[in-house]
Amino acid sequence: MVDIDLPGDAGGHPVSLNNQVKEKFSQLIAHYLGPAWVGINPVNGKCQAIWLIDPVYADASGQSRAMTLLAAATHDLGQWLGHDSHFSHRFSRSPFYTGDSPTAYRWYRQHHRVYRLANLLSGVRAMTGQESYAKPRQQFSSGRELIMAVKARREEAERFKALSKDVEAELAGHLDQYDPELIQGVRVLWIREGRAARDETAFRHALKTGHRLRQAGQRMTDAAIIDAYEHAYTVAQEVGADGRKAELPPMKGPTPGK
Template sequence: MSLPNHYVAGTTRHTDVTLFTGDLDDTPAGYTDRDALLAHLDRQVLHGSKSRDFASAYLTTKDGTRAPRMYRINSDTLGKCEYVQLTNKQYAAVMVIDIDVPGTAGGHPVNLNDEVKAKFSQLIAHNMGPAWVGINPVNGKCQALWLIDPIYADVSGQSRHMALLAAATHTLGQWLGHDSHFAHRFSRSPFYTGDSPTAYRWYRQHHHIRRVGDFLKELRTMTGQEQYTKPRQQFSSGRELITAVKTRREEAQRFKALSQDVESELAGELDQYDPELTQGVRVLWIREGRAARDETAFRHALKIAHRLRQSGQRMTDAAIIDAYEQAYAIAQEIGADGRKLELPPMRDRQTMARRVRGYVTQAKTHGYVSASGGKQATATERKALATMGRRGGKKAAERWEKDPNGEYAQKRRETLSKTHKRKRIQGLSNRQKVGQFVTTFWIETDRLPSWKEIQKETGLSRATVARHMATLKKAGELPTD
């Protein structure tokens, strides 16, 4: 297609026929336009690729690492690169949108999709039009560039300005019908000077530079989207914030206690109404007709252990093993797939019971949620609480120094005493567990187990096993070879 003979704002006139271009200028970009774009990018080199084989855009260094092929902006080889990276993780001076809506062949603004042209016209009417538009001459798809105030980020690529650019790119891209898989790394190069028939045809529209925040705000106003507003502080003082947090926590604790009571009371009865359960057991399948017996049995034993704990009952080995065996038998009955019953030996089942008990007792929940509104503390509130917590720690230290025998100090000592007592009892329980296993192992095998075997059996760390073994040896409670 030859260049149009006459240009009118927003139209291309071929003799007597007027075609709509979406108010885009149909004058191809020249060398002066490209120099202005390079000056705005403020880069001495650019990472380019001569084709869609982006692997060739990297070279292998002497130490075996991969490095990008960089091209000087004033070199002729940059003009041979059909793709280029206009931005990177640490720096961006343009916003790139890849519009994946096909139009018609030709490579001119008139060949763009009608809906895309209408939206470009709307942007231009609000002084938000693209600075550059590149059009695929084969299918009428395009890429658009907006010049922005340069923004920066650290080595990880994280900064508030980069997050703002990502939000603006996503909002504008969704409205224009962008390619959601476009990685915003390699894009079509406006500096390409080769003769590829599929190279994009570029048209410079203006040199206006926009602030990303202002652009995003105006875009949301134009498209009728809700504007972002910074959350305001909801509390007039730190004391009010602390009181609100305590109230939320107390409500959550009451709700949790109530839900646990209901769960322990009704869980067994409700199982019979669940269509996915077989006699109260959820059977897992490897494939159709073949059940995952061990996985099914272990998960059911874990569920029963949780229920025992919630109802205040002891999680004994017998109760957990019974649940395991029941689930295993049901899985075998409905999904044996020709396999014989292969229950693990009793010793392995006892080990499984101890591990299940450990999983349940060590389970923790994170964060607090209000039972009524389900609202969590905002980032500002959490920061304020952390600051007041540090100040509270300083005040507590002052109380200790001023009155070590006062009411505050006595209460803190009482709390610490309870904590130490619980830790002492837990340590005694673990030491007895280690001693019992070592004794049983020695009776059965006539040798002492290794530390790794003790760790595997008890689930304790190497340091804890070493400490308990030293204590038992010093007390003479270990069998001798």
């Protein structure tokens, strides 16, 4: 169900719909993605559209991958059609109302196709020029390889969690103010005397920058994190290259117009 908030004309007939809505319905129909039912408000020409879909199941908490897919499909259709973003989706007008209310929506049945959510969402995104994300599937040659991959990911997550807690403790206690390794605001980590751990230094500094932004209630933008990483890597290279060339890959896209 999508509640379309763009006003048209009084009358309750399809010609009463907002011109932009009519055009977009035409595009959906041309791509076999049109709604099964369209209900039109006879007073202001606003409307509701209903798509028939396969059943969507959820767990006891009301969550599931199918529910996430439903939310994405509803959002994409609604955004494109000019929906009422505050519509609850728990109650809607009924196409089967038989009362005599003069403000009852006038309903028009278009077809009886039932869509698979994934197909509906991918079709809408293809039609509107959006990229459909497909989660890459990893292939493992054996059960042992799968187990080792899961173990490696768990260990990586545990290391990151420990590092994150370490950084939070450091910031909470303001320890970096008295750190003798602090150079240009960066705590340089060392592999051995004269040889800096450049990537580890840069990663830790970027993480610290993200924590500071969060504590200050500011957005953790990609640009801010990348700048922090590049700055820390450059500092570590300057003081601890140990004969190595800088190996920092470009992390920002080209500037528009250049």
